[in-house]
Amino acid sequence: MTNSYAATLPRTQMPALLRYRRFLLLLLGLAALSIVPFALEDFWVFQLTLVMASSIALLGLNLLTGFNGQISLGHGAFFALGAYTQAILMTQFSVPYALALPVAGLLCLGFGMLFGLPALRLEGLYLALATFALGVALPQLLKYRHFEAWTGGVQGITLSKPEAPFRLDLTPDQWLYFFVLALAVVCFLTARSLLHSHVGRAIVAIRDQPIAAAAMGIDVARYKTITFGVSSLYTGIAGALTAIAVQFVAPDSFTSLLSIDLLVGIVVGGIAQLPGAIYGALFMRFIPTLTEHLSKSATGAIYGVILIVFVYAMPYGIAGFVTRMFMRLTQAMKRRGS
Amino acid sequence: METFLHQLFAGLATGGVYASLALALVMIYQATHLVNFAQGELAMFSTYTAWAMVSAGVPYWIAFVATLALSFAAGAAIERLVIRPMANAPILSVVIVFIALLLIFNSMAGFLFGTDMQSFPSPFPELEAIQNPYFSAHEIGVLVVTLAVVFGLYSFFRFTSLGLALRAVAVNPQSARLVGIRVGSMLALGWGLSAAIGAIAGMMVAPIVFLDPNMMVGVQVYAFAAALVGGIDSPLGAVLGGFLVGVLENLLGAYVIGTELKLTVALALIVVVLIVKPSGLLGKTAVTRV
Amino acid sequence: MRNLRASYGQGHVLHGVDVDVALGGVTAVLGANGAGKTTFLRAVCGLVKREGEIHFAGERIDQLTTEDIARAGIAHVPDGRGTFGSLTVEENLRLGGYVRRDKAAVQRDMARMYEYFPRLQERREQQAGTLSGGEQQMLAISRALMLAPKLLVLDEPSFGLAPLITQEIFRIMRAINAEQRLSVLIVEQNATLALAFADHACVLETGRVVATGTPEFLRDDETIRRAYLGY
Numbered sequence: 026m027t028n029s030y031a032a033t034l035p036r037t038q039m040p041a042l043l044r045y046r047r048f049l050l051l052l053l054g055l056a057a058l059s060i061v062p063f064a065l066e067d068f069w070v071f072q073l074t075l076v077m078a079s080s081i082a083l084l085g086l087n088l089l090t091g092f093n094g095q096i097s098l099g100h101g102a103f104f105a106l107g108a109y110t111q112a113i114l115m116t117q118f119s120v121p122y123a124l125a126l127p128v129a130g131l132l133c134l135g136f137g138m139l140f141g142l143p144a145l146r147l148e149g150l151y152l153a154l155a156t157f158a159l160g161v162a163l164p165q166l167l168k169y170r171h172f173e174a175w176t177g178g179v180q181g182i183t184l185s186k187p188e189a190p191f192r193l194d195l196t197p198d199q200w201l202y203f204f205v206l207a208l209a210v211v212c213f214l215t216a217r218s219l220l221h222s223h224v225g226r227a228i229v230a231i232r233d234q235p236i237a238a239a240a241m242g243i244d245v246a247r248y249k250t251i252t253f254g255v256s257s258l259y260t261g262i263a264g265a266l267t268a269i270a271v272q273f274v275a276p277d278s279f280t281s282l283l284s285i286d287l288l289v290g291i292v293v294g295g296i297a298q299l300p301g302a303i304y305g306a307l308f309m310r311f312i313p314t315l316t317e318h319l320s321k322s323a324t325g326a327i328y329g330v331i332l333i334v335f336v337y338a339m340p341y342g343i344a345g346f347v348t349r350m351f352m353r354l355t356q357a358m359k360r361r362g363s
Numbered sequence: 364m365e366t367f368l369h370q371l372f373a374g375l376a377t378g379g380v381y382a383s384l385a386l387a388l389v390m391i392y393q394a395t396h397l398v399n400f401a402q403g404e405l406a407m408f409s410t411y412t413a414w415a416m417v418s419a420g421v422p423y424w425i426a427f428v429a430t431l432a433l434s435f436a437a438g439a440a441i442e443r444l445v446i447r448p449m450a451n452a453p454i455l456s457v458v459i460v461f462i463a464l465l466l467i468f469n470s471m472a473g474f475l476f477g478t479d480m481q482s483f484p485s486p487f488p489e490l491e492a493i494q495n496p497y498f499s500a501h502e503i504g505v506l507v508v509t510l511a512v513v514f515g516l517y518s519f520f521r522f523t524s525l526g527l528a529l530r531a532v533a534v535n536p537q538s539a540r541l542v543g544i545r546v547g548s549m550l551a552l553g554w555g556l557s558a559a560i561g562a563i564a565g566m567m568v569a570p571i572v573f574l575d576p577n578m579m580v581g582v583q584v585y586a587f588a589a590a591l592v593g594g595i596d597s598p599l600g601a602v603l604g605g606f607l608v609g610v611l612e613n614l615l616g617a618y619v620i621g622t623e624l625k626l627t628v629a630l631a632l633i634v635v636v637l638i639v640k641p642s643g644l645l646g647k648t649a650v651t652r653v
Numbered sequence: 654m655r656n657l658r659a660s661y662g663q664g665h666v667l668h669g670v671d672v673d674v675a676l677g678g679v680t681a682v683l684g685a686n687g688a689g690k691t692t693f694l695r696a697v698c699g700l701v702k703r704e705g706e707i708h709f710a711g712e713r714i715d716q717l718t719t720e721d722i723a724r725a726g727i728a729h730v731p732d733g734r735g736t737f738g739s740l741t742v743e744e745n746l747r748l749g750g751y752v753r754r755d756k757a758a759v760q761r762d763m764a765r766m767y768e769y770f771p772r773l774q775e776r777r778e779q780q781a782g783t784l785s786g787g788e789q790q791m792l793a794i795s796r797a798l799m800l801a802p803k804l805l806v807l808d809e810p811s812f813g814l815a816p817l818i819t820q821e822i823f824r825i826m827r828a829i830n831a832e833q834r835l836s837v838l839i840v841e842q843n844a845t846l847a848l849a850f851a852d853h854a855c856v857l858e859t860g861r862v863v864a865t866g867t868p869e870f871l872r873d874d875e876t877i878r879r880a881y882l883g884y
Contacts, residue, residue, distance in 0.1 A: 096455075146637075146638050146641045147637060147638070147641055150398060150591065150595060151591055151637050151641060151643075154637070155634045155637060157584070158588075158630035158631065158633065158634050161584065161626060161627070161630060165626060165627045166627060169624060285462055288458070288462075289459055289462065292455050292456060292458075296453065296455055322470075322473065322474045323470050323473075324470060325467065325469055325470025325473075326466070326470040326474065327470075328463075328466055328470075329462075329463035329466035329467035330463070332459060332460075332462070332466070333463045333464075336449075336452070336456045336463070337449075340452045524747070524751060527740075527744060527747060527748060527751075528748070528751060530737075530744075531740065531748050534738060534740060535735065535736075535737050535738070537700070537731070537735065538731070538736070538737060539748075540700075540723065541698065541719065541723055541728075541729050541731065541735065542748050542751055542752070542796065543720050543721075543723035543724040543752035543800065544720060544748075544751060544752075546720070
């Protein structure tokens with residue numbers, strides 16, 4: 026699946042609007058996003074904050090599974106790790122949230138790389154099981170009574186939402202929104218430049234042709250471990266941010282279902298496509314509430330049906346669908362032009 | 364010593380359930396290179412239909428057979444309607460479809476049958492003659508039934524033409540077509556069988572863990588682990604893996620970590636096995652031609 | 654009587670190919686690499702998308718699926734043998750007879766295959782994948798014959814085989830063709846072998862038939878001789 030917008034018009038022939046479309050869309054998007062918190066109630070601002078945090082998590086998972094081909098059914102564990110680290114640092118050690126965040130991230134980076142080492146020996150399904158085991162094991166560990174002093178056991182830990190700094194006239198929800206937005210932009214830009222660099226090419230080469238990649242001199246082990254680490258870093262940061270936003274962490278928020286939700290998110294959003302993280306995050310956050318709305322008792326069934334419809338209609342995710350629509354548009358324009 | 368033997372037998376009984384589920388997983392995997400993640404939920408749903416029949420007064424064994432037939436039909440229908448159209452979709456999309464099926468069956472069970480825990484009858488009478496501190500009549504019954512399933516499947520594949528045709532489809536679908544085998548029907552048959560096996564497993568396990576929509580989640584995870592530990596392309600491995608996992612789960616739970624971290628430690632051990640021997644105990648290490 | 658007649662354009666690879674196989678006859682399709690020979694055979698057996706007409710024993714079969722074409726009596730021995738690697742030799746043969754009703758006849762045919770190819774009998778309980786190339790080819794042909802077909806389709810049977818084995822296989826096939834009046838459609842790169850076996854041949858070049866006729870006719874034609882027979 027090409028991740029460049031392989032339009033059929035050569036760039037010079039496109040009208041300026043289309044040629045710089047990505048840049049313009051980005052500006053437009055950022056502008057809209059910056060106005061939004063002032064136009065909506067705090068509740069929706071909160072929801073959008075969660076969406077952005079989720080998109081960072083999906084970015085991480087997509088990096089590992091979509092671009093590098095290592096299936097992870099346990100990324101919920103890194104999400105939880107980031108969230109709990111943030112919570113423990115803030116409550117037990119009174120670390121300010123902005124400092125606790127990078128620590129949580131680095132911890133996840135470390136653990137991710139650590140997990141990436143044995144993951145080297147496992148392929149496909151076997152890796153899926155191992156990561157799934159991780160995803161299932163962590164909540165149980167979090168509930169374990171010997172760790173209760175740290176983790177708060179089944180009750181979990183409550184956090185306080187940070188106030189806007191420098192006495193800015195923003196509600197805590199609005200401030201958090203901009204904080205997360207800024208981080209999300211940074212994460213996306215970093216991911217993008219990573220993928221466009223030689224590192225990114227190596228990562229994708231390892232997914233597509235691992236033997237050829239190794240034969241070309243790419244240090245497969247190193248890149249795979251690094252990718253695991255970076256992916257966990259992103260997901261951990263997302264977890265920490267979500268913890269701050271929700272003001273609460275408890276083992277039952279991080280069951281294996283979360284890992285499955287993340288995987289669903291990247292597939293529905295679009296595998297190996299950066300914008301997919303955004304679409305996927307929107308899907309993750311809003312569709313379950315929609316299905317609950319439609320039917321209280323059969324909500325899972327409706328969600329399942331929606332999933333199947335999505336996968337049939339858009340096997341390459343929403344991002345893939347959007348790309349195809351765009352290609353059709355440029356093809357139509359070319360036909361009219363020539 | 365008494366508790367040890369007791370745990371051992373209990374482990375073998377549940378191990379038998381894991382073994383038959385793992386075998387069904389391997390069967391589907393060999394034929395399609397897909398892992399049926401939704402197998403547990405399908406099995407649970409089948410068990411609920413059996414329960415509904417029994418609650419309505421239908422004699423146990425009639426309900427048992429009827430459930431098998433219904434499950435077989437459901438499995439074949441799923442293959443034809445949901446799986447076959449996805450034949451050329453990217454693998455992760457297919458995984459999502461399985462997850463969707465999983466959610467649908469889980470939710471429908473709660474919707475149709477309620478979410479309260481129900482008790483499910485065991486067909487094996489607790490006769491005076493066999494009372495002992497080591498194993499219950501049900502456990503022996505489960506062992507007998509699952510061994511019957513395993514041997515039944517083995518004989519089917521080894522000695523019948525239909526079984527041979529199914530194996531042919533798994534090995535080389537194109538050549539199977541060239542000898543006139545209708546591959547699509549074979550796949551539907553395989554799925555039907557797998558669903559029926561799942562139903563048996565569900566009905567065997569329900570008296571032990573009580574019937575509720577999440578009954579099979581843990582069981583399915585263990586079955587999945589058993590299949591992988593044994594080697595996803597080895598039926599014998601699946602069976603051995605199943606018994607191994609069953610016994611391990613019980614012994615660890617009783618002697619080492621208590622039931623709290625049972626799942627965690629068992630899975631951790633499985634991961635260690637996989638790291639030491641990545642393709643499972645009896646799996647063939649794939650030699651890839653470059 | 655016309656046994657098989659195929660004429661179609663397959664869009665990308667074949668551009669209107671007309672081939673006839675007479676009842677009980679052997680038709681060879683020759684051509685260089687990439688001429689479309691294998692695609693042609695695959696199209697006949699329904700393994701690739703095709704357009705056009707294929708007549709077999711008075712019926713049109715171009716709309717049928719691969720399985721149904723096999724059941725209609727066309728046995729295809731694909732390039733690369735297509736054996737069921739992890740199944741035994743005997744199981745491979747049994748699969749050849751899978752669709753036939755008369756189980757006693759199937760047993761008799763299996764015995765006959767072992768007569769034609771004694772090496773297979775020696776190895777009957779061995780996994781097919783462990784056989785040598787020549788033995789696998791024998792197995793593939795036997796399996797095809799187990800269908801009791803009216804038409805045998807062979808795709809490059811000599812590929813990758815030592816000359817002695819190839820000659821043995823062709824000798825046996827000639828015998829079978831003579832004994833049972835089984836029609837054969839064979840695609841071969843080894844033109845000499847093929848022309849010695851066939852009674853009718855045609856030459857494909859980039860998806861088109863450029864020459865057709867008896868082997869003598871083709872051998873007499875200088876350009877064909879130079880291009881495909883090497884002398």
